[in-house]
Amino acid sequence: MGNLPAGGVILKDPIKIKVLETDFLIIGGGAAGCLAAVKAKDIQNNLDVMILEKANIMRSGCLASGLNAINAYINPGESPESFVKYVRKDSMGLIREDLVLSLAKRLNELVKLVESWGLSINKNENGDYVKRGRWNIEIEGEAIKPIIARKTKESGVNIINRVLATNLLVKNNRVYGAFAFDIRKGIFYYIRAKAVLIATGGASGIYRPQNNGSAQHKTWYSPFNTGAGYAMGIRAGAEMTSFEMRFIALRVKDIIAPTGTMALGFKANQINSYGEKYMVKRYNHFGGDRAPTPLRINGPITELKEGRGPVFLDLTHLSSEKIKKLKEVYLNMYPGLVLYWAANNFDPGEKPVEIQGTEPYIVGGHAGAGYWINEKRETTIEGLYAAGDVAGGAPYKFVSGSWAEGVIAAENAIKYILRYKDLDIINEIKFNEEIKRVYHPFYINEGISANDMEERLQKIMDEYAGGISKYYEMNDKELKLGLEKIMSLKKQIKYLKADNFHELMNCHEVIDRIDVARVLIHHLLYRKETRWPIYQTRTDYPDRDDENWLKFVNSKLINDSIVIYERPYKKIV
């Protein structure tokens, strides 16, 4: 297979294979991956550190378009312990306190570090950071990703852009590296490593999106975070946790712009079509506007379901100068919103801004889905670490928490690598099977496109596993039927067809998403309570049941079956 132009035909050349070696392989060059790489070089400069990135680290991952606040920061008067207590309450009582506490202790140090690389953080006249909320500080973060990427390059990290990792190399429950392919040149990579960090982000595109057709990628979470890290771990037999704690964001309707800035930064109230401040009127017993995040989204979704919609964020109290300021803030973080208003002849100073819930995502940064890790950020596979959205059990970590996890993972991976430095990397690996799997869609003359299969997956998940069309609700019967359909869809993977390397990447993205969806349904089925309304609403078990369910639901793929494990919750703070 040769170097194909986009949309070109398949050449008859043989597949080119590159074998690379590194000490520390980091899969995914986003917030967690880049910080891990810089830290690793900082601790042990003579080690080879390699980032595999499917896009280009300059603008890849969640930070592509910029950021206007750090939302996990220990402000004066707070402590890592008070952060843990807050996150526990916000996550309805179930978090890995060891993970949240250990990352909380590193938040401020890492914010300072990234500031020293060039990130601009707003300060008041005393030189203190400008607080935006209890755990939030304001930044001027349009260039946050290029700043981090440049530092990563300068640190001497070996960065390989436009390469998609497809599977981990695991033998006897120890990781030896990964397989990947170059989406520009089609080269197959076999990368041997002493330790591997997965930092590929979470998964979008599992559920049918709010916008479809020409706006299908108008999503909250990056549509290019396709669950590759979860899927590779699932296939390698790593233990996963809390997939059932999905994440649904409250966003500006259509354009899916963030609402936190309006609520926190500009004091907007949520109102329904009757002008009622429903969070206070109807949901005050949960804490009203200060209720845990799942309950704050439960408010507007319930209003919509019960016929009191549309629902809005009201900014009509703002002066025209304040509205201008609001637009400036969004231009720094989410410019599309400003264009959306201009294109719809809309002035947020005159009319309230309509809001809605997004499609569900699987993420470990806002919610709890991901690899089951220990405090070192090591997964259940030896030598394999996880950080950021792909790592589970520690919600509310966001960007700064992902930095912390990347750094903690790097520190421990380096210790591991140094301890094993005299060990030979195992040589004997059969990769023919993986080559066949990876390039299979090129050998299909007539078949299914990745986009068609993605649409099918999203329809099944939407209708049987609590998507938007069901107001995020589900029951046992629906989930079982959904799982049947997912398993039959999985059998169709052999018909996936690609005509170029971009499409080949899309094929593997949908294959990964199907593996994530399968595990997700198993988790949703197993938890027989409703712990996080909207994220996980079981109509057949509508109440929270701490007596029986204050525990983690974990899973592993064993002999092609998903096996569920229960793991206890441990209170330490």
Added chain:
Amino acid sequence: MGIYVNKELCTVCKGREEPLCVENCPGDLIFINKEGKVEIRNQAECWDCMACIKSCPYGALETRLPYQIADYKATLKPLLKRDKIIWKLRDIRGNIEEYIIPRKINKGGV
């Protein structure tokens, strides 16, 4: 979501291995077509992150919202300077507004 490429302004970043927009698109959605021009594969797959637009030194790219959610004719274009971004916004009535956003980067940084 999607982008519009002004072929008059686009130079295909001659001298570079890949034009900056092609290099930076996180979705691998921009490529050089058979005529040697910059093209987006599929407008529907664009996330609207503006990585391409911000990296274009020639101001040749523009965001277009999908018609599904926005009226035709409004535009938003950033002009990236070292210390600021000048955003030029044109609404559907033809009103033009300019927003100057400082690009604050600490000394010692990029």
